Amino acid sequence: xxxSRPFCAPEQLERNWEHAVLMRVLIYGTxxxxxxxxxxxxxxxxxxxxxGRQAVSTAVAHLEKRGMTSDADVAGRLAASDGFxxxxxxxxxxxxxxxxxxxxxxxxxxxxLSRSRVFIGExxxxxxxxxxxxxLIHEIAHITRHQERLLGGFPRSADEAQAYRRQYLTYxxxxxxxxxxxxxxxxxxxGIYTYVLPAYPEYRYRPDVRLAMRELxxxx
Amino acid sequence: MADxxxILAxxxxxxxxxxxxxxxGERAACFALRRCQRPPLLCLPAWLHVSIALxxxxxxxxxxxxxxxxxxxxxxxxxxxxxxxxxxAVFFLTGLTGGFLCGAxxx
Numbered sequence: 001x002x003x004s005r006p007f008c009a010p011e012q013l014e015r016n017w018e019h020a021v022l023m024r025v026l027i028y029g030t031x032x033x034x035x036x037x038x039x040x041x042x043x044x045x046x047x048x049x050x051x052g053r054q055a056v057s058t059a060v061a062h063l064e065k066r067g068m069t070s071d072a073d074v075a076g077r078l079a080a081s082d083g084f085x086x087x088x089x090x091x092x093x094x095x096x097x098x099x100x101x102x103x104x105x106x107x108x109x110x111x112x113l114s115r116s117r118v119f120i121g122e123x124x125x126x127x128x129x130x131x132x133x134x135x136l137i138h139e140i141a142h143i144t145r146h147q148e149r150l151l152g153g154f155p156r157s158a159d160e161a162q163a164y165r166r167q168y169l170t171y172x173x174x175x176x177x178x179x180x181x182x183x184x185x186x187x188x189x190x191g192i193y194t195y196v197l198p199a200y201p202e203y204r205y206r207p208d209v210r211l212a213m214r215e216l217x218x219x220x
Numbered sequence: 221m222a223d224x225x226x227i228l229a230x231x232x233x234x235x236x237x238x239x240x241x242x243x244x245g246e247r248a249a250c251f252a253l254r255r256c257q258r259p260p261l262l263c264l265p266a267w268l269h270v271s272i273a274l275x276x277x278x279x280x281x282x283x284x285x286x287x288x289x290x291x292x293x294x295x296x297x298x299x300x301x302x303x304x305x306x307x308x309a310v311f312f313l314t315g316l317t318g319g320f321l322c323g324a325x326x327x
Contacts, residue, residue: 020322020323023269023270023273023318023321023322024242024318024322026270027270027273027274027314027318027322028238028242028314028315028318030274031238031274031311031314035234035307035311038307039227039230039231042303043223043227044223044227112302112303112304113223113226113227113230113304114223114226114227115222115223115226116222116223117223
């Protein structure tokens, strides 16, 4: 028996072919629309608006005042080119997580496919100018590393280690402490535990890190 | 401008993965059809084929996230950080299921 023997009449074959094309249009069309919405929203986003730009400018001014001029320059250039953005989808997810009483914070992120934008998260507005400045330093560390390489490199957790390390090395200069914008401080320490300590074990012996690990219940 | 070029390159890679997944899926369906010698392979309405083709990759993506959440917060963060890479895998998977289901209706 020939394996290529047709099972249907020619008109049936024609109809099946039309079906297959229509199904592909429906399947891949739906996928393309969803993917396009996701890509545009999480990589290009929308402007943070007048209030957001003002808040970022205050944080940039704070960085300048504290002598972090290189970070302030990068942040200032980003602000001038409307590079601080927000994602509606991530905003919705964070609000949903918060309304469900989940322990979830989202300060900011640098998108993978866009090298000149920083996305501001809901938690960014929960902290004061000191916390925002510290978060900006973290994100600017991402942007600087991001711009050095095509697509930022994979996996991005390696970038997180560098960004949290930079945030840790500058937190005193910025004025961040457990009593001033404590949420940003503890979040940074969680980042130190998760990303920096595996890459730089020597940080484990720093007194502030040891104290924070004890406070967070993560051992010595 | 550089950002748009990167996004266009990403879309190109995604389209290539989708097309190769589709071809592979269709080949697999044709192979299965020949093996069973009984058309059509899946006697389901077209809308159900479309739903399955969209549902399977979504379920796999959701499964990855749920496993990550159950495993650790760190795993979830790593997934969120590399979401664009995972989406490429979803494109390939959608192509694979779409191609298979379209191929399974043919003949």
